[in-house]
Amino acid sequence: MNAGRRIAAFLVLLGLAAAARAQELSLSLAVGTFSASEKAYREIYGSGLPFSVDVWLKFKGPFGLAAGYGWVGDTGLAVPMDGGDAEYPVKFLRTSIPVVVFYQLDLKAVDIRLGAGLCAHRYEETWETVDLGFKGNKVSPRFVAAVSVALPGRLSLFGSATYDTIPTGAGSSLVNEINLGGLQLLGGVAFKIF
Numbered sequence: 001m002n003a004g005r006r007i008a009a010f011l012v013l014l015g016l017a018a019a020a021r022a023q024e025l026s027l028s029l030a031v032g033t034f035s036a037s038e039k040a041y042r043e044i045y046g047s048g049l050p051f052s053v054d055v056w057l058k059f060k061g062p063f064g065l066a067a068g069y070g071w072v073g074d075t076g077l078a079v080p081m082d083g084g085d086a087e088y089p090v091k092f093l094r095t096s097i098p099v100v101v102f103y104q105l106d107l108k109a110v111d112i113r114l115g116a117g118l119c120a121h122r123y124e125e126t127w128e129t130v131d132l133g134f135k136g137n138k139v140s141p142r143f144v145a146a147v148s149v150a151l152p153g154r155l156s157l158f159g160s161a162t163y164d165t166i167p168t169g170a171g172s173s174l175v176n177e178i179n180l181g182g183l184q185l186l187g188g189v190a191f192k193i194f
Contacts (some may be wrong), residue, residue, distance in 0.1 A: 028158045052160075109150040
């Protein structure tokens with residue numbers, strides 16, 4: 001069984017066990033912007049467009065557990081360090097599966113969640129015109145602040161700020177150790193299941 005299937009199986013079991021004790025269950029869908037902490041990444045790709053789907057299980061009391069799936073993809077141009085005229089189109093894709101423990105503050109129609117946990121990332125950079133590429137997997141810490149504002153019915157407006165640090169252990173002539181993490185600001189909707 002590969003690592004992705006192990007993580008998925010673990011999340012399903014954890015979700016089933018947690019759902020039995022859950023006081024609230026909601027699903028959020030969000031899209032936003034990604035700002036990489038690595039300067040070389042920002043110079044090639046700029047800011048990315050992340051997408052996230054998360055399940056939030058709040059237990060009796062202020063604590064809860066969240067898990068989900070995130071995606072960020074970018075295209076860019078790499079240029080030679082010697083200042084030549086060549087340009088190399090590149091693509092980057094990172095998928096993430098987070099598991100976060102959060103503390104929730106309930107303020108009438110507003111819920112504020114602060115959390116931390118682990119996130120399994122799969123990343124791949126592809127150079128489209130030359131035979132170069134870089135890919136790997138990494139589990140790293142994740143920190144989250146989220147807010148939801150209740151609308152009539154089961155819908156809420158949802159926003160979050162997420163920070164990941166993803167040191168790959170790989171380097172280049174520009175950077176000693178490439179870190180693919182950074183800050184994601186997301187906005188969207190949440191649906192309260194119960």
